[in-house]
Amino acid sequence: MVAVETELNADETLPSPRRIKKAGGKGSIPGFVVAILIAGVLLVPVLIFLVQAFFPGLFSSSQPLFSLSGFKYAITGGSLRGIIDSLFVSILAGFIATALGLAVSWILRRTDIKGKRIWSGAIWFLLLVPTYLTTEGWQRLLEPSGVLSKANINAAPIYHIFFGPVGVIFVLGMSGIPFAYLAISATLANLGGELEDAARVHSGSRIDSFKIVIPVIMPALMSAFAIVFAESMSDFGVAYTLAANAHFPIATYTLFSAIDSVPLNFQQAAAIGWLLVASAMVPIVLQRRVTKSKSYAVVGGRRRAAKIMNITGRTRVIMYAFMIVLMVLAVMVPLLGMVSASFIKGLGTNFGATSLTLSNYRRVFSLTLGGSPLRFSGYLSVLTATATIIFGAYLARILAKRDTGFFGQALDLLLIGSVALPGIVLGAGYIFSYNQPFLSNIGINLYGTSKLLFLGYLASSLPATSRILIGPLAQIQSNMAYAARVHGSKAIPAWFQTVFPILSKALLSAWSLTFAKTLLELPLSQLLYPPGSIPLSVAINKLTAGYDYGGGTAMSVLALGVALLVIGVVNGAYRIFAPEGWKKMGGMFNNEGN
Amino acid sequence: MIFNLKSNKNKKSKLTAKILATAALPVIIAACGSSSSATTTSAAGSTATTAAKVPLVVYSAQGYDSAMTTAFQKATGITTTLVDDSTGPLLTRVQAEASNPKWGVLWVDGDEAFAALDQQGYLLKNWEPKVNWTSAAKLVIPKDGSYIPTGLTMAGTLVYSTKTVQSPPTSWNALLSPQWKGAVGMNDPAVSGPTFPFVAGMMNYLGGVTQGESYYTKLKNNGLQVFQTNGDTLHALGTGQIKLALIQSSAGIGAGIKDPTIKTAFLAPSTLLPGVIGIDGKASAAEIAEAKQFVKFVLSPAGQKVQLSGDPSGDSLYWPVLQGVNPESAVPPLSGIKYQVVNPYKWGPQENTINGWFTSNIVN
Numbered sequence: 026m027v028a029v030e031t032e033l034n035a036d037e038t039l040p041s042p043r044r045i046k047k048a049g050g051k052g053s054i055p056g057f058v059v060a061i062l063i064a065g066v067l068l069v070p071v072l073i074f075l076v077q078a079f080f081p082g083l084f085s086s087s088q089p090l091f092s093l094s095g096f097k098y099a100i101t102g103g104s105l106r107g108i109i110d111s112l113f114v115s116i117l118a119g120f121i122a123t124a125l126g127l128a129v130s131w132i133l134r135r136t137d138i139k140g141k142r143i144w145s146g147a148i149w150f151l152l153l154v155p156t157y158l159t160t161e162g163w164q165r166l167l168e169p170s171g172v173l174s175k176a177n178i179n180a181a182p183i184y185h186i187f188f189g190p191v192g193v194i195f196v197l198g199m200s201g202i203p204f205a206y207l208a209i210s211a212t213l214a215n216l217g218g219e220l221e222d223a224a225r226v227h228s229g230s231r232i233d234s235f236k237i238v239i240p241v242i243m244p245a246l247m248s249a250f251a252i253v254f255a256e257s258m259s260d261f262g263v264a265y266t267l268a269a270n271a272h273f274p275i276a277t278y279t280l281f282s283a284i285d286s287v288p289l290n291f292q293q294a295a296a297i298g299w300l301l302v303a304s305a306m307v308p309i310v311l312q313r314r315v316t317k318s319k320s321y322a323v324v325g326g327r328r329r330a331a332k333i334m335n336i337t338g339r340t341r342v343i344m345y346a347f348m349i350v351l352m353v354l355a356v357m358v359p360l361l362g363m364v365s366a367s368f369i370k371g372l373g374t375n376f377g378a379t380s381l382t383l384s385n386y387r388r389v390f391s392l393t394l395g396g397s398p399l400r401f402s403g404y405l406s407v408l409t410a411t412a413t414i415i416f417g418a419y420l421a422r423i424l425a426k427r428d429t430g431f432f433g434q435a436l437d438l439l440l441i442g443s444v445a446l447p448g449i450v451l452g453a454g455y456i457f458s459y460n461q462p463f464l465s466n467i468g469i470n471l472y473g474t475s476k477l478l479f480l481g482y483l484a485s486s487l488p489a490t491s492r493i494l495i496g497p498l499a500q501i502q503s504n505m506a507y508a509a510r511v512h513g514s515k516a517i518p519a520w521f522q523t524v525f526p527i528l529s530k531a532l533l534s535a536w537s538l539t540f541a542k543t544l545l546e547l548p549l550s551q552l553l554y555p556p557g558s559i560p561l562s563v564a565i566n567k568l569t570a571g572y573d574y575g576g577g578t579a580m581s582v583l584a585l586g587v588a589l590l591v592i593g594v595v596n597g598a599y600r601i602f603a604p605e606g607w608k609k610m611g612g613m614f615n616n617e618g619n
Numbered sequence: 620m621i622f623n624l625k626s627n628k629n630k631k632s633k634l635t636a637k638i639l640a641t642a643a644l645p646v647i648i649a650a651c652g653s654s655s656s657a658t659t660t661s662a663a664g665s666t667a668t669t670a671a672k673v674p675l676v677v678y679s680a681q682g683y684d685s686a687m688t689t690a691f692q693k694a695t696g697i698t699t700t701l702v703d704d705s706t707g708p709l710l711t712r713v714q715a716e717a718s719n720p721k722w723g724v725l726w727v728d729g730d731e732a733f734a735a736l737d738q739q740g741y742l743l744k745n746w747e748p749k750v751n752w753t754s755a756a757k758l759v760i761p762k763d764g765s766y767i768p769t770g771l772t773m774a775g776t777l778v779y780s781t782k783t784v785q786s787p788p789t790s791w792n793a794l795l796s797p798q799w800k801g802a803v804g805m806n807d808p809a810v811s812g813p814t815f816p817f818v819a820g821m822m823n824y825l826g827g828v829t830q831g832e833s834y835y836t837k838l839k840n841n842g843l844q845v846f847q848t849n850g851d852t853l854h855a856l857g858t859g860q861i862k863l864a865l866i867q868s869s870a871g872i873g874a875g876i877k878d879p880t881i882k883t884a885f886l887a888p889s890t891l892l893p894g895v896i897g898i899d900g901k902a903s904a905a906e907i908a909e910a911k912q913f914v915k916f917v918l919s920p921a922g923q924k925v926q927l928s929g930d931p932s933g934d935s936l937y938w939p940v941l942q943g944v945n946p947e948s949a950v951p952p953l954s955g956i957k958y959q960v961v962n963p964y965k966w967g968p969q970e971n972t973i974n975g976w977f978t979s980n981i982v983n
Contacts, residue, residue, distance in 0.1 A: 103979060169858035270851075272845075274983065287808075
């Protein structure tokens with residue numbers, strides 16, 4: 026970290042061509058072009074949809090031009106309950122995930138716990154698994170006539186607790202741990218041991234050290250809470266499965282119901298959309314304001330290395346027990362539920378016989394059930410991940426510059442806002458906007474095609490990926506590429522020879538994450554899938570909704586297996602074929618303890 | 620000077636990069652297009668035959684729709700794309716596409732929705748295939764020929780297991796008694812196609828919307844549980860969450876085939892529920908012609924064979940609308956059931972209002 030800071034300072038003293046030209050600055054063409062592109066796939070469709078909350082007659086002659094009746098609906102009855110429920114579960118999930126993320130970060134960063142690679146891998150896996158699959162695993166295990174019930178284990182008391190708000194908060198809290206961990210762990214790793222040492226020198230206890238460290242890492246804790254809260258408010262997986270079945274309405278599901286059941290009402294959906302977007306963005310904006318209003322800077326050039334604690338005795342036992350129990354609850358139990366259910370015939374009902382079988386896998390491998398959704402989603406996921414890192418890197422390049430100009434700042438604001446944009450709002454925006462006849466009249470016929478689904482995936486993954494890539498790009502000195510240019514290399518080869526090697530690990534991580542997230546994505550897939558082509562997540566939920574639990578879980582296991590296999594192959598190929606120098610730099614998770 | 624030179628070169632390179640980046644998106648989008656066409660099954664038959672035809676898009680909630688579209692495509696060479704979903708989502712999809720429809724054929728249970736669509740000008744009028752309808756089918760054929768019945772079931776039949784219920788209720792009022800408190804489940808009419816006809820049927824039987832709302836409110840006060848679709852309600856029955864399920868007759872009879880302890884009873888009066896096909900009146904002439912071909916195929920001997928076998932423990936358990944075609948053996952004789960036919964043109968236009976009331980007051 027110190028070295029990086031020194032390099033960046035040195036870079037500032039150089040009269041680099043970038044400073045002279047201010048590429049990407051005020052009024053620059055790339056900034057403008059990209060802003061237009063992003064607006065087309067992200068801003069305009071969502072705004073056209075959200076404006077329906079105020080102007081329902083804008084695109085419909087049968088509605089009044091201006092009306093606020095959508096908001097009246099959104100803040101009464103079931104919709105109001107949905108918003109309140111969402112706020113309630115998201116706040117609790119935020120606190121749970123932040124507390125657990127802090128504990129995990131401290132254990133992995135500040136102690137000598139064994140198997141850090143395995144623990145980090147489990148967190149990575151948790152990041153990849155969508156909430157509807159976690160829910161599915163728990164439900165198949167606990168429900169009446171579920172796996173435990175078939176094994177003559179009475180899980181009914183636990184199921185009745187799980188099947189409702191408690192289960193929703195639990196799943197969202199567990200799913201939030203990776204986000205909290207990523208937000209907190211880097212800060213803990215960069216925090217030197219001097220603050221804790223100072224407390225101990227002055228006869229302070231461990232608790233006193235803790236009291237000193239907590240305020241210092243408060244920005245990271247707030248960031249963790251804000252991210253988990255926004256993710257929980259936006260989540261559709263639990264809302265569509267567990268919460269809907271338990272009659273515990275959640276805002277994303279009430280919005281979905283407004284556009285997917287009779288009567289259809291875009292105005293009401295748009296009003297709920299406003300409340301969702303506002304709720305998801307408020308903590309992020311507040312967190313930024315708080316962070317900017319007060320200095321939390323404690324990391325400097327004279328920072329001492331973080332002290333790794335040698336944990337012994339009872340503390341060691343408690344620490345291992347905590348990590349094991351946490352990973353069992355967050356990862357192993359839902360996985361066990363899914364895998365075991367996939368080998369059982371006659372699950373989920375007391376009618377008929379129950380037996381172990383492989384037939385569920387045979388069925389999902391058939392063309393109509395498994396082959397086609399897997400192929401379709403796999404294909405789109407590869408395209409989306411590839412396009413995301415290309416455009417994400419390009420956007421990050423613009424945003425990483427110090428003088429980004431008006432379009433750069435607008436782009437920055439748009440991307441920050443879009444990170445908190447619920448997928449269900451984006452999907453509703455796409456349905457409403459791209460189905461307008463005027464688009465057909467000018468030859469744009471994207472509605473009901475896989476092209477629109479791809480654009481939705483891209484718009485959904487681009488904001489987060491580009492923001493992730495800003496960090497690595499900001500650390501790269503521009504004079505490296507210039508050095509290559511001075512020696513006769515052309516621009517693109519120069520970039521591939523200098524910048525790409527440093528960025529390669531981060532791009533690989535971003536590609537892997539985007540691939541897995543897209544392969545298992547639910548809300549956009551559910552709303553935008555084209556006739557005749559069913560994405561994996563929709564197929565899984567269709568099978569589950571039809572009480573083909575064996576088929577649904579077999580397809581879920583297959584989907585997770587494919588996601589891990591592809592990521593494993595791609596990362597394995599990188600390890601084997603990439604030059605040694607590439608592997609030593611960059612990466613989203615390069616600070617992982619080993 | 621050197622910097623200026625580099626700056627110019629750099630400008631070119633950035634322009635190149637910009638062009639590459641801008642060009643990449645259409646290329647990738649084009650790649651998505653190839654994926655889409657790859658997943659649509661090509662029609663059998665010669666290229667020359669299929670080239671003149673447009674794809675027929677079928678929106679359907681029928682369990683045998685996949686078998687039917689496959690058979691139709693094989694028989695006619697017309698490329699047929701199926702969108703299979705529950706009735707509620709399909710109807711909202713049709714409404715969402717009102718100004719820019721993508722469907723050619725809509726095939727779901729319940730004629731109320733079709734009557735509403737007819738009144739809004741969505742459907743092709745004045746066309747019915749020339750077939751020998753049964754007397755029951757003639758009761759549900761619209762005067763303006765705007766939709767076509769393809770099969771008959773009953774809405775809101777009583778389904779129970781003899782393991783838990785030895786003496787099932789014999790009247791609608793009996794469901795309100797303390798004996799069945801917390802034991803009754805039904806589907807959500809906003810999602811499940813066969814359920815709005817059941818709700819409307821009860822209102823029709825009891826004398827109006829107000830009386831019907833009062834009945835469902837009492838049912839809710841007696842612990843009524845609402846699930847999304849037939850499958851959900853049957854699952855609740857199977858896992859012991861409820862003892863009595865009010866669902867479509869075909870789903871109940873189908874469950875009885877899988878487990879003989881499951882019985883289906885018809886409380887008087889039951890509400891006749893036609894499976895119905897409507898043709899998009901705004902579709903191209905070519906697609907309308909293909910849609911008519913599809914209807915004729917469904918009502919042909921070959922089509923009825925597919926319809927009777929495509930979903931053997933579900934939607935195939937219907938009463939045929941054609942003379943000379945017999946239902947599956949598990950389906951009881953229609954003559955033994957006391958049923959009513961509700962006027963879809965009276966109740967269809969009220970579907971949004973009634974479903975809205977039901978969602979606010981019974982579901983939530």
